[in-house]
Amino acid sequence: MKLQQFQHYLQEKKIDAAFFHNLEGMQFNATMYYFSKYTGSGVLLIPQTGKPFLIVPQLDEERARQTKTNVIPWKKKKLFETLQETMKKEGIGRKNIGIDYEHLTLSWHHMLKKELGKKLIDIHPELISLRRTKTKEEQDIIQEGCRKKISIFQKTLDAWNNFKTEGEAAAHFQYIAAQQGFSLSFPTIVASGKHASLPHYEPSQERLQRGFCVIDCGIRYQGYCTDMTRTLFIGNPTQKEKQLYEFILSIQEEVMEHYKAGAKVSDLDFFVRKKLGKYEKLFIHSLGHGVGLDVHEAPPISARSKEILQEHEYVTNEPGIYLPRKYGIRIEDDLLITKKSPIVLTKACSKQLQCF
């Protein structure tokens, strides 16, 4: 996205080129996608000016050619030979090479030191800083992704009475997403009854159980993740159960108004903990996180973080309480940060307690 801004940074810091790679199977590499929209395997080399280079195995050459980068297939020769030849031919310096300390493994670091550059410089902070605020184009994609996700979630609720197990409910969401050609941000969580006390529960083949049922789901739309949680009720809630849900919902809505550019994220987390009173000890995770090409990215919205919210960040607001082996409740919205109240991207999806 912000390729020119990144190249300007490289020039300023006298970094000859930045090196990224994705050679471990078929994983999605967010930074490579960010600068090239490429989802295959290979190496992305970004020089100080001009189009980036994708050096790819033959197997992915055709896919790479669908991007706007310079594509160099690496065939009989070894990867580093091809890379060195390319750099020489294109006049790309090899004195200072930018690498991502948060992603590069020790094995790759040893190889790069040997094969590529004299000085390897950590550019992770710059990448984080570029990616955390979203461009207009990214915001449009994210808004559309949230709309599509809500529609798939709604279709899942419409079919709810057909589901006997948590696995069936999760499978249905995923089926509609796949039918529409979307992959997932993460495997769908459907956690009913006592299972709801596990925030990262993996749905089972057990029958849906009476009580709160936490559904945490997201699709990936044009690379960008969405991440929303709703809590339903299976059976008839007691007055106390209704009140507990309403209590969490009211806190989730109250804190929402404080999500704005300039807010200290630790204040947001602390606000929720204070409001929770005696339930605070059941709030066993942080209030939220940034979202983007990775489902968890900067900034974290937690008590320990020193971050300040910035305009055009895309973050979650997800308080929850969990009583082991008893119940769990979590309500999560996706927000775009502005100078005033946030844009709630998941507003169209009701938060009234729905019972089945």
Place this chain on the structure above:
Amino acid sequence: MKLQQFQHYLQEKKIDAAFFHNLEGMQFNATMYYFSKYTGSGVLLIPQTGKPFLIVPQLDEERARQTKTNVIPWKKKKLFETLQETMKKEGIGRKNIGIDYEHLTLSWHHMLKKELGKKLIDIHPELISLRRTKTKEEQDIIQEGCRKKISIFQKTLDAWNNFKTEGEAAAHFQYIAAQQGFSLSFPTIVASGKHASLPHYEPSQERLQRGFCVIDCGIRYQGYCTDMTRTLFIGNPTQKEKQLYEFILSIQEEVMEHYKAGAKVSDLDFFVRKKLGKYEKLFIHSLGHGVGLDVHEAPPISARSKEILQEHEYVTNEPGIYLPRKYGIRIEDDLLITKKSPIVLTKACSKQLQCF
């Protein structure tokens, strides 16, 4: 799996403990699962003797308690404080700490150096060597996983006439898998017509096209991946198309007999390239790879590899040819290596060219 064998290695090499971590969201960490069956976030510390320790965030404490490890929740204190306290209390030395160079990032390396050990030793080769040959227990899981995968694939073929798009076919496979409570080894590939020339194609919402249709699919069963490819035909194949398919199939079956303990993997790859004759240049990937808790693991079955096949390895045999913008054919079986002919785990799934 081979925890005692690994601890014996630690003793022999005078490594006080091995450190593994999974703190980046909800990714599956194969090595942590291998030694603990834990799929959540946290740190796994394996001392020279006795049960391993899982140091986990509060959010995943309940999940960790379902494993057979010692669980230390890390609450208000920082991770490394908790880790250091645990090591001191349990009398675990901090002189030599084993880490995995293939997985540890530079950022984590810097942190560990500062917080944990004086000497950090790469144990990646030992992990690879332990994991590549499968125990009886692992072989049983893998065989059952392959049976389940074939049944889901067969159900997908049974419903084939309902599918209009590649996305619908892929979604169906994934739906049945999820309904049965299985996650995927990788997103299902359904590539028809000219799309089949992209080995790692992502299914689209376009209508299924006439021609060969490559389906590459796998489920994860009790942690272990499966990985199988079949090529169908949409429409009526010409005599030449039938012959081409039969040609690839015959090579795939011929090379199968050479998969046995003691075989050089480069010889296998070379055997296929020689048989392919003028089609060799369309064979743009290697012949196969090991499978296990990761879908791609040791050994690679490629021309450049110096590996020798060992008894009890679980590998693929997947020759393929790809003519850009025209067609693709790939046939892939999962094998268990023995001293003689391999056990073909995907034998029950027909390789006759099925037409739809």
